[in-house]
Amino acid sequence: MKRSPPPVTATTTAWSSSKPPLLRFLHTCHADFLPEATGAVADYIPELGKADPTHFGISLATLDGHVYEVGDTRVPFTIQSMSKPFVFALALDTLGAERVESVIGVEPSGDPFNSIRLNAENHPFNAMVNAGAIACSGLLHADKGDGAFEFIRQALGRFAGRELDVDEAVYASESATGDRNRAIGYLLRTNSVITENVPAVLDVYFRQCSILVTARDTAVMAATLANRGINPLTEEQVVTPYAIARTLSVMTSSGMYDYAGEWIYRVGIPAKSGVGGGILAALPARLGLGSYSPKLDKHGNSVRGIKVCETLSAHYDLHMLNRSDDARHSIIADYNIGKNPSRRVRRPQEQEILARHFQEVRVIELVGTLSLSNVDYVSRRLAGSPRPEFVIFDLRRVTATTRAGARLVAEAFQELAELGVTVILSGIKRTSREWATISEWTRRLGNIRDFYLLDTAIEWAEDQIVYRYGGSIDFLETTELAEQPLLAGLSEAEIADLTALCTVRTYQQNEKVIAAGGEATSLFFLRSGVVHVTLPDGIRLATLTAGMAFGEMALLEPTRSADVLADMSATAYEVAIRDFERFREQHPRAGERIMRNLAQILADRLIVANAKVDLLTSG
Ligand code: GLU
Numbered sequence: 222m223k224r225s226p227p228p229v230t231a232t233t234t235a236w237s238s239s240k241p242p243l244l245r246f247l248h249t250c251h252a253d254f255l256p257e258a259t260g261a262v263a264d265y266i267p268e269l270g271k272a273d274p275t276h277f278g279i280s281l282a283t284l285d286g287h288v289y290e291v292g293d294t295r296v297p298f299t300i301q302s303m304s305k306p307f308v309f310a311l312a313l314d315t316l317g318a319e320r321v322e323s324v325i326g327v328e329p330s331g332d333p334f335n336s337i338r339l340n341a342e343n344h345p346f347n348a349m350v351n352a353g354a355i356a357c358s359g360l361l362h363a364d365k366g367d368g369a370f371e372f373i374r375q376a377l378g379r380f381a382g383r384e385l386d387v388d389e390a391v392y393a394s395e396s397a398t399g400d401r402n403r404a405i406g407y408l409l410r411t412n413s414v415i416t417e418n419v420p421a422v423l424d425v426y427f428r429q430c431s432i433l434v435t436a437r438d439t440a441v442m443a444a445t446l447a448n449r450g451i452n453p454l455t456e457e458q459v460v461t462p463y464a465i466a467r468t469l470s471v472m473t474s475s476g477m478y479d480y481a482g483e484w485i486y487r488v489g490i491p492a493k494s495g496v497g498g499g500i501l502a503a504l505p506a507r508l509g510l511g512s513y514s515p516k517l518d519k520h521g522n523s524v525r526g527i528k529v530c531e532t533l534s535a536h537y538d539l540h541m542l543n544r545s546d547d548a549r550h551s552i553i554a555d556y557n558i559g560k561n562p563s564r565r566v567r568r569p570q571e572q573e574i575l576a577r578h579f580q581e582v583r584v585i586e587l588v589g590t591l592s593l594s595n596v597d598y599v600s601r602r603l604a605g606s607p608r609p610e611f612v613i614f615d616l617r618r619v620t621a622t623t624r625a626g627a628r629l630v631a632e633a634f635q636e637l638a639e640l641g642v643t644v645i646l647s648g649i650k651r652t653s654r655e656w657a658t659i660s661e662w663t664r665r666l667g668n669i670r671d672f673y674l675l676d677t678a679i680e681w682a683e684d685q686i687v688y689r690y691g692g693s694i695d696f697l698e699t700t701e702l703a704e705q706p707l708l709a710g711l712s713e714a715e716i717a718d719l720t721a722l723c724t725v726r727t728y729q730q731n732e733k734v735i736a737a738g739g740e741a742t743s744l745f746f747l748r749s750g751v752v753h754v755t756l757p758d759g760i761r762l763a764t765l766t767a768g769m770a771f772g773e774m775a776l777l778e779p780t781r782s783a784d785v786l787a788d789m790s791a792t793a794y795e796v797a798i799r800d801f802e803r804f805r806e807q808h809p810r811a812g813e814r815i816m817r818n819l820a821q822i823l824a825d826r827l828i829v830a831n832a833k834v835d836l837l838t839s840g
Pocket of ligand 1: 351
């Protein structure tokens with residue numbers, strides 16, 4: 222039964238009339254190769270000879286699930302030999318690699334696809350030639366019996382992301398004329414590669430070759446191969462990464478008939494073609510390409526399809542063996558808390574301890590992929606400098622983790638733990654894929670600390686340094702006005718007068734003390750507890766403990782620019798700006814002192830803020 226092609230959806234219509242450059246490139250390819258008239262439509266399967274030789278479609282699927290289409294990308298044609306890699310991957314997963322590899326080789330044969338020659342062990346050379354593909358179908362038939370073909374059809378549909386049909390006419394035509402494949406089938410049985418009913422196995426094989434696909438389908442199928450077995454449209458893991466890597470290997474050495482060596486030399490992208498006129502190419506971690514044009518060259522490869530692949534590879538330099546990367550770009554910032562402390566405003570005693578031990582907390586902000594070479598580079602950079610007590614790895618800009626990278630991360634963490642260095646992670650959600658990959662390897666290391674916000678991680682490490690070097694952080698302690706840095710240098714009498722103007726306020730945990738946008742009519746001195754200052758967009762500017770002033774910008778600005786919330790129950794002295802101004806008039810010396818203190822506090826904050834900006838811009 223022939224079903225109409227899938228409905229056309231606006232996959233390439235965008236907000237702007239201008240086309241993405243990759244789509245433009247595909248259009249140019251299509252226009253350039255459309256006049257190409259060489260080659261001949263395959264007709265050894267009579268029904269294939271009916272294909273329209275003018276049809277030409279190019280489709281490219283990205284791994285984030287976008288599909289570009291140019292030309293006849295919705296014209297159905299039979300998948301033929303392009304079914305072979307998928308059925309091989311399916312067999313590896315269904316029957317186990319050992320079973321499959323025990324009867325099908327992985328060496329290129331150098332022979333045409335329909336060669337009746339077996340290797341020295343009387344096994345098929347590989348799963349991309351007919352003998353190997355028929356053997357694969359045989360293995361699945363032995364396992365699934367009459368359900369084998371349906372099992373294959375459904376699996377191929379999962380690669381394509383939609384249900385696929387069979388072209389009954391092509392199936393009947395090949396079944397009526399496929400004596401060469403029958404001969405191969407019996408040869409396989411006499412060598413015990415197939416152990417059962419040869420006609421039933423060939424029926425599975427002929428049917429699988431007659432599955433109808435479009436150029437768009439094959440692009441998505443190729444993208445699934447390029448994406449470690451996850452269909453980028455449906456996000457389904459169709460087969461295991463193990464099966465994918467092995468399948469791509471055989472495609473690399475044997476995917477393009479007896480043109481395979483030349484192909485990988487020139488184009489450098491694992492691919493498979495079929496006598497129906499399709500070519501699919503899967504560039505791992507990048508893209509899947511599907512093309513359809515029925516005229517074939519003498520090797521049995523689509524003439525236009527070859528040209529498209531060659532041009533795409535040359536134009537964008539996609540040869541898979543011509544890659545490079547620079548691990549040194551994986552660190553975007555590397556500093557210690559001397560240059561970039563947390564936003565927690567510290568009391569003098571804490572400040573002193575941190576100033577003495579600033580080298581003990583090292584922060585390394587990473588970007589991009591945690592790969593083998595990137596993690597290796599980071600670990601060497603750490604080893605080449607004085608050993609800190611705490612290392613924070615900030616992963617918020619890490620976009621991927623390879624398995625090798627995760628394994629090396631685990632080994633590096635293990636070594637740091639043995640050296641007594643505490644590792645802290647920030648910027649990574651426990652629900653993320655990166656967390657899953659990293660924790661798969663680091664689980665046995667026990668408790669690696671992680672904080673979502675880098676600032677919280679730095680603050681925590683600072684606290685540990687304060688505790689370790691004799692300081693204590695007592696959130697319940699009460700601080701009187703005389704200890705406030707903003708009021709440093711005031712006489713006892715001046716402090717007493719100011720105290721008289723203050724009201725003591727009490728706040729519960731999470732209570733809002735100041736709301737952004739409100740009128741700034743008073744200023745506060747935190748007496749006990751902890752509060753934090755947050756911008757309306759949620760960015761935490763500072764954490765304050767007893768002894769710190771807040772809302773002091775009211776001395777300069779009429780409106781509050783940030784929220785202040787209590788982190789735990791807190792008490793504060795509040796003094797109205799108008800009373801404070803009166804106090805300054807009555808005590809001019811104290812007033813000047815306070816404004817100088819304020820200038821100093823703001824200058825200190827600016828220095829820290831500038832250092833933070835510097836760290837990122839200088840990388
Ligand atoms: N069904 C075809 C055959 O076995 C597939 C050939 C191919 O596409 O290479 O002859």
